[in-house]
Amino acid sequence: MWFLVAVFFVATLGFLVVWWLVAKMKQPRSLRDWVLIGLPTASVLLLWMLGWTVIPHFFGRPNSAGAAGDMFGSITSLFSGLAFVGLIVTLVLQRSELSLQRKELSETREEFQRQRFEARYFSTLNLLNQHIRNMRLPSDEESRDLRGSAVLEYFASELPNEQDPDLTLGAHGEMQIAQYLQLYDILFEPNLGPYFRLMYNCVRQIENSGASEEEKEAYSKILRAQLSSPEVKLLMFNCSTSWGEEFKPWVEKYRLLKHLPREFKEHNPWLSSGFRHLEE
Structure with a gap:
């Protein structure tokens, strides 16, 4: 029961986040943009839901709320690491973009x-x-x-x-x-x-x-x-x-x-x- 409630809550939260992002975008989105927005969101929800079935299968069901929360510590660490990698990738892309902008500015000048x-x-x-x-x-x-x-x-x-x-x-x-x-x-x-x-x-x-x-x-x-x-x-x-x-x-x-x-x-x-x- 609690599993279904959690899934519904997370799915609703993900939908609201995607809807808010789309509402902030003034220009109409292409199919590629929808995929880039929806695929990471769906991947996070799927990985979260799999944690409820895969982890208990190997380690057994938790006996308390604290143990249930700790069960997702590995997933939290995974997303924290991925967020750090995403930050580095973002910095690299921004540096490349700034280099291109400087080149275009030089050519324009x-x-x-x-x-x-x-x-x-x-x-x-x-x-x-x-x-x-x-x-x-x-x-x-x-x-x-x-x-x-x-x-x-x-x-x-x-x-x-x-x-x-x-x-x-x-x-x-x-x-x-x-x-x-x-x-x-x-x-x-x-x-x-x-x-x-x-x-x-x-x-x-x-x-x-x-x-x-x-x-x-x-x-x-x-x-x-x-x-x-x-x-x-x-x-x-x-x-x-x-x-x-x-x-x-x-x-x-x-x-x-x-x-x-x-x-x-x-x-x-x-x-x-x-x-x-x-x-x-």
């Missing part, structure tokens, strides 16, 4: 930094292209003023070659640079000054982005693909002067003069020899 870099980089690249479109060079003749990329083409056409008859024979690069700087101060600076500074900022952002070398190369190719032949010529001259000495190592690293016209390189062998990637 890297992705955010990459997106922020790309936003700044392409914004600066857009400013560079916008500056080119807004370039304007007044004309002294009756023809229209030069605008946009036509200004860069005109500047490039004014660059002195080594074979220029106006240069002293054998003077080579020194005279070329001196003549370029003179043209820069008189004619080029209002347009080319902001132009080169914007380009320098584009490359500096790539260099300081924290991206891998392969990614940096990919970003630099976007810039390099937009450089026209006149722009490459002007960049070579600028990086051969004191104005571009800080920019030159990055021009070398990212091979920004790669598409320098072959004829122009042949007409300016002294200046071209100052850039290693042009000799490859």
